[in-house]
Amino acid sequence: MKSAKIPHNEKERLAVLKEYSILDTLPEEEYDAITKIASGICNTQIALVSIVDKDRQWFKSAHGVNATETPRDIAFCAHSILNPDELFIINDATKDDRFFDNPLTINEPNVVFYAGAPLNSTEGYPLGTLCVIDNKPKVLTENQKESLVLLSKQVVRLLELRKKNKELEASNLKVKKLNEQLNNFAFRLTHDLKSPINGVHFLLNVLKEDHLALFKNTEAEEHLSLISDRILYIDDLINEILNYSKVTSENIIYENFNIKILLDTIINNIDFENKITLEANNLDLEIFSSKIGLLQVFQNLISNSRKFCDEEKSIISVNFKEDADKYYFTYEDNGPGIEEKYWDKVFALFETLGSSKNTNNTGIGLATVKAIIKRLGGKINLKKRADEKKGVCFYFYIYKKKTN
Structure with a gap:
């Protein structure tokens, strides 16, 4: 048995894989539907959406088998990701030097035929494969090959959609936190400003009510009225800023x-x-x-x-x-x-x-x-x-x- 080589860009590949947050997630109907269709089109017992992790291959969807993962060093898909631009096909593993004595070939599930279509990220890194497997030799027709590739692209679209949804959730959470911070800031700011403004307003009222004779018919009386108007304006401004911050952030x-x-x-x-x-x-x-x-x-x-x-x-x-x-x-x-x-x-x-x-x-x-x-x-x-x-x-x- 020959284990697959580690890709030269493995560190970057694993970093990109992590961004999809797909490993160890629960089964989803969309992926299960694709593996069922792939199995039917290619007339195989098994079809998998296989994600190649650091030390294992993990199955996002497994049709025809109960396993959820296998070690990477015996995984056929570990070989497949070394050629991310083409189908990787083993028509008869019992006659292939790399796989004839592979535990997956000589034991359950008896992998004899294997065809894997790459699942490549938008950056071109191979994340895994959509593969079909059978326990007897097989040759795919050109239509079957084309269908397997097209289905693999649908899996990639699901993965990309998941990634974008996760990014959107993270962005929404960030915006929510920023809104909360803005709301708290607006509340603190308006509270801190209202106290001195109320104090100035109180003193103006004292001057106008108790000492009006000192300012009567003078330029100072006009100045007091102007200051009073401006204080009311600032108070309105503070209240409306607080109100605006609330209506744009509250549920x-x-x-x-x-x-x-x-x-x-x-x-x-x-x-x-x-x-x-x-x-x-x-x-x-x-x-x-x-x-x-x-x-x-x-x-x-x-x-x-x-x-x-x-x-x-x-x-x-x-x-x-x-x-x-x-x-x-x-x-x-x-x-x-x-x-x-x-x-x-x-x-x-x-x-x-x-x-x-x-x-x-x-x-x-x-x-x-x-x-x-x-x-x-x-x-x-x-x-x-x-x-x-x-x-x-x-x-x-x-x-x-x-x-x-």
């Missing part, structure tokens, strides 16, 4: 809720001056979606309508429809609107239009809205109002969560 929770009740709750919580009129069309119904997600979406939109309203009343109209897969919303107000050239810009983080009417716009609200809708599988756009009146018109959809 989505789906539940049943009434859309009209959701919108009424938002308006009741922010419309202390009774300046918002809601025109809700087809909204007094329940949907199954992310309640907290849509709460934050509409809260941002309604807050913007109220903030930038240039009319005595902010009239907000929300329309709803649905189909088998999606929920659709149209949101309109009677505010100054947004010029079409800015329709993409307003959804970018920290982008503002520099409105002279309101300088407390952080440029985070609509970015948060877009991030939430994207996480729900949807998309949001601006468009012109159908009635050609002034004001914004947001059109967005989200996908329905399939329930069992």
Whole structure:
């Protein structure tokens, strides 16, 4: 018996093999189907997906035999990987100097015929073989040879798919950890900043309430008002940064809720001056979606309508429809609107239009809205109002969560 030589690039080959995380995994139907087909096409008792490890050949799939592995020094597949660009065929092992006294030939499973098609990585390293085995001499037809090679390519595709899925899982885990770190950082940062800001805000209120006479009708009074406005802006900015970090990292929770009740709750919580009129069309119904997600979406939109309203009343109209897969919303107000050239810009983080009417716009609200809708599988756009009146018109959809 002659054991196979070790490939000159064995160290690199084993390193690439390790990247597939295939060794000692559980059986899978996809691989078992291929070995069954290979056995049927080549009319052999046994077919294997054999992976050549450092000291063994391990079977990812074994059709017609119960073994899970054999030592590498007696493995036919160890010879096969030395010629990774061609079929390795032994028509009659009893007449081959390398195999006539091989334990696998003279004992169970009595390997007399062997044909192995290489399983090569994308880098060209041989990982193992798709092989067919019989206990009597055999000669494959050209069609059988071609079929065995084609099936081996399917095994490689399964291996590559597994590798890519593992890489994707690792990447997703890394992103999840980074999001958690970002969320923790945002929380720590906002917490550390809010304390001194609250302190400054408190001192400003003391100056304005207890020492107003010192600043009355002076330039200092204007400066105090400006500082107070800027403090409020920074406080809003910190809160919205924290909110943005949460909505882009927290898990989505789906539940049943009434859309009209959701919108009424938002308006009741922010419309202390009774300046918002809601025109809700087809909204007094329940949907199954992310309640907290849509709460934050509409809260941002309604807050913007109220903030930038240039009319005595902010009239907000929300329309709803649905189909088998999606929920659709149209949101309109009677505010100054947004010029079409800015329709993409307003959804970018920290982008503002520099409105002279309101300088407390952080440029985070609509970015948060877009991030939430994207996480729900949807998309949001601006468009012109159908009635050609002034004001914004947001059109967005989200996908329905399939329930069992």
